[in-house]
Amino acid sequence: MTETETTIRSYGTEREETEAAGRESELVCPECGGTLRTDEEHGETVCADCGLVVEADAIDHGPEWRSFNDSRGDKSRVGAPATNMMHDKGLSTNIGWQDKDAYGNALSSERRRQMQRLRTWHERFRTRDSKERNLKQALGEIDRMASALGLPDNVRETASVIYRRALDEDLLPGRSIEGVASASLYAAARQGNTPRSLDELTAVSRVDRMELTRTYRYVVRELKLEVAPADPSQYVGRFASELGLSDEGEWRARDLIKSAQEAGVTSGKSPVGLAAAAVYAASLLTNEQLTQSQVGAVAGISEVTIRNRYKELLDAAESVGDQDADA
DNA sequence: ATGGTTTTTACTGCGTC
DNA sequence: GACGCGGTAAAAACCAT
Numbered sequence: 001m002t003e004t005e006t007t008i009r010s011y012g013t014e015r016e017e018t019e020a021a022g023r024e025s026e027l028v029c030p031e032c033g034g035t036l037r038t039d040e041e042h043g044e045t046v047c048a049d050c051g052l053v054v055e056a057d058a059i060d061h062g063p064e065w066r067s068f069n070d071s072r073g074d075k076s077r078v079g080a081p082a083t084n085m086m087h088d089k090g091l092s093t094n095i096g097w098q099d100k101d102a103y104g105n106a107l108s109s110e111r112r113r114q115m116q117r118l119r120t121w122h123e124r125f126r127t128r129d130s131k132e133r134n135l136k137q138a139l140g141e142i143d144r145m146a147s148a149l150g151l152p153d154n155v156r157e158t159a160s161v162i163y164r165r166a167l168d169e170d171l172l173p174g175r176s177i178e179g180v181a182s183a184s185l186y187a188a189a190r191q192g193n194t195p196r197s198l199d200e201l202t203a204v205s206r207v208d209r210m211e212l213t214r215t216y217r218y219v220v221r222e223l224k225l226e227v228a229p230a231d232p233s234q235y236v237g238r239f240a241s242e243l244g245l246s247d248e249g250e251w252r253a254r255d256l257i258k259s260a261q262e263a264g265v266t267s268g269k270s271p272v273g274l275a276a277a278a279v280y281a282a283s284l285l286t287n288e289q290l291t292q293s294q295v296g297a298v299a300g301i302s303e304v305t306i307r308n309r310y311k312e313l314l315d316a317a318e319s320v321g322d323q324d325a326d327a
Numbered sequence: 328a329t330g331g332t333t334t335t336t337a338c339t340g341c342g343t344c
Numbered sequence: 345g346a347c348g349c350g351g352t353a354a355a356a357a358c359c360a361t
Contacts, residue, residue: 303348307350330359331358335354338352
């Protein structure tokens with residue numbers, strides 16, 4: 001393969017190559033002939049033998065906005081902090097447990113009692129502190145994602161309430177703040193009748209889909225949240241406006257969904273898929289001719305699903321229409 | 328863990344512009 | 345020939361048990 005071909009190859013491939021090159025450069029030191037190592041943390045290329053820094057300020061291939069020692073090595077660009085068990089990653093000061101002063105001399109009994117009280121209070125502040133920090137970070141996170149998804153304030157409120165409850169009921173240990181925050185927002189969006197699909201959530205969240213669904217399930221179960229299955233028509237407006245569908249098309253889409261629900265052919269089917277299919281079918285009815293791939297792209301749904309759904313929708317609409325005609 | 332259902336992926340053929 | 349669409353088979357994801 002020639003040089004030009006390499007450079008015009010797909011973005012993804014090119015990036016992978018760059019990363020791979022950054023990790024395992026088998027270069028030789030110009031000074032002593034030793035092997036060069038790339039130190040990603042400091043962005044330097046260093047000779048393992050003589051210590052010569054060949055290239056500084058290289059691109060850091062690590063995660064962009066976090067660099068905790070995440071050892072799981074997953075591919076997500078940003079992972080949760082490696083340890084959620086300690087809010088401060090063990091960096092804070094602790095009062096020693098030994099009843100000795102700085103020189104190792106034993107303390108008087110008066111002093112010992114004083115120290116004991118100090119330890120107690122220190123611990124109390126530390127844990128309260130940790131919850132507050134936790135909450136602060138989570139709320140910031142919720143806010144960020146909510147704006148990215150264009151979710152209204154009341155949803156953010158609900159999300160923070162859910163998060164607070166999760167925190168109060170000690171659901172956090174073992175889970176990432178980001179994960180629970182995302183799950184809270186997802187649940188809140190659905191409760192507020194402005195649902196966002198899991199895919200949309202993961203697009204702005206710092207956790208991957210798997211973790212989000214897992215955490216979401218967990219939070220809903222533990223908090224006994226009542227989250228009704230999303231109503232497909234709630235997605236219609238958004239899809240319609242993104243695709244520039246007319247108002248008529250929009251209400252036709254809702255109509256289709258309604259009759260399908262009455263015909264009982266919607267249960268078990270993904271609400272997003274239904275909405276996408278309805279929008280597509282409506283565009284047919286109004287001669288606006290959106291393509292299946294267009295609709296699929298904005299809805300995050302495959303064309304096959306749209307095909308299957310929209311036929312069902314039209315069938316259902318027909319039979320409901322017949323009943324109306326009979327009545 | 329397992330089995331049933333839904334969705335996705337990948338591929339094919341058909342008609343149209 | 346590219347594009348939109350329809351269908352199919354097999355794989356994957358999801359869900360309840």
